[in-house]
Amino acid sequence: MPSRRRFLAGSAATLGLGALPVTGAAEAAADPAVAAVPEDTTRPPNLVVVLADDLGYGELGAYGQRLISTPRIDGLAADGLRFTDAYSTAAVCAPSRCSLLTGLHTGHATVRANPSGAQGSLTAADTTFAQLLRARGYRTGVIGKWGFGPESAGQDSHPNARGFEEFHGYIDHGHAHQYYPEYLWHNGAKELVPGNAAGAKGVYAPELLRQRALDFLDRHADEPFLLLLTPTVPHAPSDIPDTGAYASRSWTAANKGHAAQVSLFDSLVGDVVDRLRALGLEDDTVLLVTSDNGPHEEGGVDPDLFDANGPLRGYKRNLYEGGVRVPLIAWGPGRVLPGTSDRPTPLTDLLPTLAELGGAPAPSDVDGLSAAPLLTGGGNAAHHDHLYWFRDERGVTSRADAQDRKRSTWLAESLRKDRWKAVRFAPVRDHALPDDQWQVELYDLATDLGETSDLAARYPARVAELVGLMRASWQDAYPRTPFGVQLTVPRLAVPGVAFDVTAGLSNGSARAWSSAALTLRAPAGWTVRATTPTAGTQLAPGARLAATWQVTPAAGAPAATPWTLTAEGTALAPGGPVRYAADGVVTTPPPAPTRDGYLSDLPWITAVNGWGPVERDTSNGRNAAGDGTPIAFRGTTYPKGLGVHAYSDVAFHLGGAGSRFTALVGIDDFSAGQSSVGATRATVYGDDRVLVTTPTLTAATGPVPVDVDIRGVRVLRLEVTDANARTSFDHTSWALAHVTVV
Numbered sequence: 001m002p003s004r005r006r007f008l009a010g011s012a013a014t015l016g017l018g019a020l021p022v023t024g025a026a027e028a029a030a031d032p033a034v035a036a037v038p039e040d041t042t043r044p045p046n047l048v049v050v051l052a053d054d055l056g057y058g059e060l061g062a063y064g065q066r067l068i069s070t071p072r073i074d075g076l077a078a079d080g081l082r083f084t085d086a087y088s089t090a091a092v093c094a095p096s097r098c099s100l101l102t103g104l105h106t107g108h109a110t111v112r113a114n115p116s117g118a119q120g121s122l123t124a125a126d127t128t129f130a131q132l133l134r135a136r137g138y139r140t141g142v143i144g145k146w147g148f149g150p151e152s153a154g155q156d157s158h159p160n161a162r163g164f165e166e167f168h169g170y171i172d173h174g175h176a177h178q179y180y181p182e183y184l185w186h187n188g189a190k191e192l193v194p195g196n197a198a199g200a201k202g203v204y205a206p207e208l209l210r211q212r213a214l215d216f217l218d219r220h221a222d223e224p225f226l227l228l229l230t231p232t233v234p235h236a237p238s239d240i241p242d243t244g245a246y247a248s249r250s251w252t253a254a255n256k257g258h259a260a261q262v263s264l265f266d267s268l269v270g271d272v273v274d275r276l277r278a279l280g281l282e283d284d285t286v287l288l289v290t291s292d293n294g295p296h297e298e299g300g301v302d303p304d305l306f307d308a309n310g311p312l313r314g315y316k317r318n319l320y321e322g323g324v325r326v327p328l329i330a331w332g333p334g335r336v337l338p339g340t341s342d343r344p345t346p347l348t349d350l351l352p353t354l355a356e357l358g359g360a361p362a363p364s365d366v367d368g369l370s371a372a373p374l375l376t377g378g379g380n381a382a383h384h385d386h387l388y389w390f391r392d393e394r395g396v397t398s399r400a401d402a403q404d405r406k407r408s409t410w411l412a413e414s415l416r417k418d419r420w421k422a423v424r425f426a427p428v429r430d431h432a433l434p435d436d437q438w439q440v441e442l443y444d445l446a447t448d449l450g451e452t453s454d455l456a457a458r459y460p461a462r463v464a465e466l467v468g469l470m471r472a473s474w475q476d477a478y479p480r481t482p483f484g485v486q487l488t489v490p491r492l493a494v495p496g497v498a499f500d501v502t503a504g505l506s507n508g509s510a511r512a513w514s515s516a517a518l519t520l521r522a523p524a525g526w527t528v529r530a531t532t533p534t535a536g537t538q539l540a541p542g543a544r545l546a547a548t549w550q551v552t553p554a555a556g557a558p559a560a561t562p563w564t565l566t567a568e569g570t571a572l573a574p575g576g577p578v579r580y581a582a583d584g585v586v587t588t589p590p591p592a593p594t595r596d597g598y599l600s601d602l603p604w605i606t607a608v609n610g611w612g613p614v615e616r617d618t619s620n621g622r623n624a625a626g627d628g629t630p631i632a633f634r635g636t637t638y639p640k641g642l643g644v645h646a647y648s649d650v651a652f653h654l655g656g657a658g659s660r661f662t663a664l665v666g667i668d669d670f671s672a673g674q675s676s677v678g679a680t681r682a683t684v685y686g687d688d689r690v691l692v693t694t695p696t697l698t699a700a701t702g703p704v705p706v707d708v709d710i711r712g713v714r715v716l717r718l719e720v721t722d723a724n725a726r727t728s729f730d731h732t733s734w735a736l737a738h739v740t741v742v
Contacts, residue, residue, distance in 0.1 A: 044358045045335050046285040047133070047226045048272060049350065051100070052265050053093065053145060053176075053235040056295025056303060057325050058310025059262055067306050068259045069245065072270030073289055076331040080287075081339055081375060086328030087346045087416075088293045091317050091391055094120045094173055096292040096347070097147050097230075101128040101162070103351030103366030106390040107413075108478040111148065113392040115173050116728045119149020119611060121157035125480045127508075129351040130163030130226060132360040135484070135578040139220045141166035143212045144230030145176040150611050153188030160187055168212040169230070176232050179205050179239040204241050206231050210268050214275050221279045226354070231268060234261035236298035254300030273331075283334025286357060286375065290347065294323040297399050304399075313451040317400040319389050319414040319423050320451050330375050337377035344416060345371055346387050359575030361509035363483045364541065386417040386466075388473035392429070407439075415470050419446035422456075422466035431474060435467055442466070476725065481542065483508030485518075487567040489584035491605055491651055491715055496555035500531075505545040505569030505580065513539040513571035513578075518547045521566040525554035539571060553588065560590035560603055592655025598640040599737040605651040605715065610730070614650055615643035619670040619733050631733045632669040633703045638735035643668070646680045646730035648720040652739075658710040660740040665694060665720075666703025671731035676700065678729035682720050686713035696723045697732065711742070 057063055060070045062077035089099030090106050098104075098111035098120065106112050111120035122128075130140045142164040148157045151172040159167040170176035171185050180201045183190045195202025213229050233240075238257025245263070246256040269289055276285050295308035296316045303315055314320030328345060330336050335357075348368035355362035356372040373379040391412040401408040404425070411426040411433075424440040426433045442456040442463050456463050487503045501520060507513050517535040522528045534547040551565070568581045587605045600616040607614045617640055620628025631641045641663070642650060665682045672678065682694045684706060691708045695701075710716060716739070720732045 043284070044136070044138075044224055045332065046224055046276075046281055047138070047354055047357060048276075048285060048287045049226075049228050049354075050269055050272065050287070050289045051097075051144075051228070051230045052289075052291040053230070053232050054293060054296040054316055055234060055262065055265065055291035055327070056306075056308035056310070056315075057312055057322065057327060059234075059295060059306060059308050060266075060327050062329065063327050064310050065306065068262045070262065070266040072266050072273065073329065076269070076273070076287070076289065077329045079333065079338055080329055080331030080336050081341060083328040083330075083345050084340060084342045085344045086290065086326055087344065087387060087389075088291065088324050088326045089347050090389060091293050091319055091323035092393055092395075093145075093235075093292050094147050095390075098122065098126075100292070100347040100350055101130075102126050103129070103348050103363070103368035104478065105346065105348055105367045105388050105473065107388050107473040108367060108475060112390055114395065115149070116394045119147075119151070119173055121150065121155075121610065122148050122162055124156045124161075126162065127363055127480075127483050128162045128164075129354045130228070131484070131580075132163070132351070132355045132362055133226045133358045134163050134165070135580050136358050136360040136576060137224060138358060139166075139223055139225040140164050141216045141220075141225070142169070142228040142230065143167075143216065144169045144209050144228075145173075145232050146171050146230075147173045147176060149173070150609065150613075151175065152613060155608070158188065164228070166216060169209060170232070177235065177237070179232065179237070181205055184208065201241075206233055206264060206268070210271060213268075213272060217272070217275050217279060217281075221281060224358070226358075229268075229272065231265060233265045233268075234258055234296075236296055236301065238299055238301060240264065251305065252300060252302070255302055255305055258301045259306070283332075286330065286332040286335045288328065288330050288350070290328045291326040293326065294318065297397050311449050314403045315397070315400045317391070317393055317395060317397060317408055318403050319391055319412050320403060321421070321445070321449065322403075323400070324389055324414075332375075336375045341374055343371070343374065343381060344384060344387055346384070361507075361511065361513070361573045361575065361578065363481065363508045364510040365481045365508065386415055386469050386473075388470065389414045390474065413470050413474070415466050415473065416445070417466060417469065419444055420462060420466060421445050421451065422463060422470070423451075424467065424470070431476075435471070438467075440467060481508040482506035482544065484580035485567050485569040485582040487565070487582040487584040489565055489586050491587060492589050492653065493551075493553045493557070493563060493586035495553050495557040495588055498550050498552040499586075500548055501551050501565060501567075501584070502546065502548045503567035503569070503582065504547075505539065505571065507539040507541055507543055507571070509573070510541050511574050512541060513573050516545045516569070516571040518545060519568045520547075520549045520551070521568065522551055523554070523557075523563050523565075525557075526563075527552045545569070553586075557588045559588050562587045562606075589653040589655065592653060592657040593739060593741055594657070596738070596740050599650075599652055599718075599734070599739065600640050600642055602652055602739075605653050606649070607651075608647070608649040609644055610647045611645035614648065617641060617643075619643035619668045619731060629670055631735050633664065633666055633733075633735065634669065638664070638733075641733050641735040641737050642718070643670075643731065643733050644718075644720050646720045646722040646732060648732070649717060651715055651717045654710065654713055654716050654739065656712050656714055657741050658713060658716070658739045659742045661691075661706070661708050661710045661716060661738070662740075663706045663718075663737040664703045664735040665706055665732065666697045666701075667699045667729075668731060668733040668735075671729050672699035675729040677724070677726050678731065679722070679724040679726070680720050680730050680732045681723045682706070682718070682732065682734075684708055685715075685717035685719065686710055687715055688717070703733075703735065710739070
């Protein structure tokens, strides 16, 4: 079973691995083969990244803004390093933030589009910069908008599973559009905001996030920390308690609110700086301020009033410069050399840059390149051969659509190489469309920053070169080199019966590690015995240290209970000691069924679902509490079954008691009513052996009957996978999922 990887925080004072804590209800299993790792007493810089939501290139005074006041950020730009050619990695929020966190551009990243239904999700294979820094002992927090689903705890896309110890804010992309939410998340739990109950506007969320950020700085002032602060301003709606200095302007209410939101973002950054100074951390911190994409025009905001894109063409959703070129300022009086840089710098560079600043090894298969030498004055940073962007967007706004010449819902991609920028559009949603069917434009940014003169007809060879690079930049799937710890555990743990667990420590970086070791932690009362060596002297780039243990659950372990096993891997990397961890969950089985029945009436062992929880007898894609519509196919309603959303994997304990499993599986009416593009494939496993796989399921083809022999099967698994790389409308139901008992 796949594991949830964690990168553990270390001792505040020393970053020494000997004092690193392990989270979760697990006790250490003694392992004499573990090699000692020396302590590192050098404190690396604190790291703060503040990410605005839809802030345009021209909306800060340091980048030419004249109507909106941003004195605090302008001061940082004057005292720090201001980038003139920095780029978001997408023209809309979700793919931009995925690339920022993982260092992969949108031709390789896991999330490549904004949600149109289901939330895009990070996976266990996605390594974020928080995970890298946590392995070096940093305390890590994200406060504000996360923007990846599902909106639930205990899943691989949750911030806590992707390296952030502390999370306060919005998980869900759509929920983050609410400035007066009735709840916010704190780690794995919802926290109500009583002042906003029943639609009241008592508590403005950005002010809550401001205080959470300052509290984080206070609590971790004595230890290295990484803070990712992602307030939702100035994203639409232009909702703010007080328009302040803009109240008397003759602008619309939306424009006044927008300007006030930009100034609020400025004051928020100023408060962070003031707190760093008050704590004496000014010289020990690197602060980065940027935005996730170009300026928006939603909710009545007029970006042209503010010249929000400066000299650039385009807005949010456009792949022209105005949609993707963003402000980027680095500040740190004791760490950052002041000046200006025109190095083309995509936000994919944040992962390797922060890793280098923190002395952490980074995956070698990312697209970003470290800009740390530019910040520190230690030399020239490596330059990208080219930069790539992809767009698959369904939202339409008038100005962006006009810039795209009514092609804003077409697939699009763009690429910059040196002074040249190519943008192309596909008239159908098919990235494999032959090149001659795309509409291509070419611009010379050195002489035409506003992208007004299309030179494609004049330079066909240059167009062919850049289109070839676009093709090479895209992969339908991007397999990753393993990095950190991977753990494989069985689904079931029978009390008193031994089972095997395997783990690996993978060096996915470009430089060798030494003193590599693995340990396994199990619940109190369980026994753990290593059956292979668990330590090695050297771990070359791409190499993996593998180990196996025999684990025996306590004889009295209660039934139907999940238990956490934790594998930890330690090593000495070139930047210092690191410690990675992965959690795996095993479940002591519930009793096997003793009579015929429906799966929706049985407890499941595990349930993974791509959007929301697995639903019992309903199909609304949101909750499992029976508040959705009944399961239906083509108007016929079925009273029993399971509602899932690809990717889904639900397992049940049969204990060999079953003889036959029957069901009707397909895209249900709930999903079909939203769109006809959903397509999935369903597989039934018996003890991890494939019993049956359906053909592709769509609303047009209707459901497929399943009838399989399950005699002797201990664990029955129902898996649903996406079949056309368009997961938004992949809600699928197992109607009348029924087990006949021997």
